[in-house]
Amino acid sequence: DIVMTQTPLSSPVTLGQPASISCRSSQSLVHSSGNTYLTWFQQRPGQPPRLLIYKISNRFSGVPDRFSGSGAGTDFTLKISRVEAEDVGVYYCMQGTHSPITFGQGTRLEIK
Amino acid sequence: QVQLQESGPGLVKPSETLSLTCTVSGGSISSYYWSWIRQPPGKGLEWIAYIYSTGSANYNPSLKSRVTISVDTSKNQFSLKLSSVTAADTAVYYCARHVGGGAGAYDYWGQGTLVTVSS
Numbered sequence: 001d002i003v004m005t006q007t008p009l010s011s012p013v014t015l016g017q018p019a020s021i022s023c024r025s026s027q028s029l030v031h032s033s034g035n036t037y038l039t040w041f042q043q044r045p046g047q048p049p050r051l052l053i054y055k056i057s058n059r060f061s062g063v064p065d066r067f068s069g070s071g072a073g074t075d076f077t078l079k080i081s082r083v084e085a086e087d088v089g090v091y092y093c094m095q096g097t098h099s100p101i102t103f104g105q106g107t108r109l110e111i112k
Numbered sequence: 113q114v115q116l117q118e119s120g121p122g123l124v125k126p127s128e129t130l131s132l133t134c135t136v137s138g139g140s141i142s143s144y145y146w147s148w149i150r151q152p153p154g155k156g157l158e159w160i161a162y163i164y165s166t167g168s169a170n171y172n173p174s175l176k177s178r179v180t181i182s183v184d185t186s187k188n189q190f191s192l193k194l195s196s197v198t199a200a201d202t203a204v205y206y207c208a209r210h211v212g213g214g215a216g217a218y219d220y221w222g223q224g225t226l227v228t229v230s231s
Contacts, residue, residue: 037217041218051218103157
């Protein structure tokens with residue numbers, strides 16, 4: 001199975017400041033189709049995950065532009081340009097390139 | 113707006129079979145991949161299986177021997193059966209829709225249903 005390793009596991013951030021979460025995969029996530037199926041989700045307490053970014057850097061409909069994704073191969077990053085109170089929650093990366101689909105262990109974003 | 117709703121017993125006895133159904137409304141189940149994902153209390157996410165609307169399925173090898181996923185396009189539903197459950201199967205079970213094929217992201221999720229395995 002592809003292991004997805006997120007760092008940090010916890011990220012205290014000041015409101016209005018940037019935040020960054022790293023996700024590293026144990027193998028390249030480039031699919032035979034040429035796509036890289038790396039996804040980012042946000043999960044607020046008591047809620048299902050919410051799609052933020054798909055295929056590394058594509059923001060899903062309705063996601064604020066302060067969220068951005070980047071990376072290639074095995075190293076990926078989710079950035080929040082200016083953290084707002086509503087961004088508190090746990091962030092997961094997920095890979096769909098290789099079966100079985102696997103998730104990172106999650107990064108808890110909290111406000112200082 | 114597509115909506116997904118999980119349904120099924122919230123309590124299952126050890127060694128019995130967990131059965132859940134996901135009802136899709138606001139859109140057709142056809143031409144999409146659909147997954148079951150679970151999350152033990154306070155822990156991370158685990159993909160269980162997905163199915164295409166034609167019935168083609170893919171399973172997580174760690175659960176494959178105990179899992180069956182099926183689809184009923186006439187009812188716009190898909191279902192999960194997990195046999196021989198233990199306390200380790202206690203989790204919130206989510207159903208979700210893939211966007212962009214079986215490898216793609218999940219754009220719509222159900223609210224999740226907590227299934228507790230206990231005698």
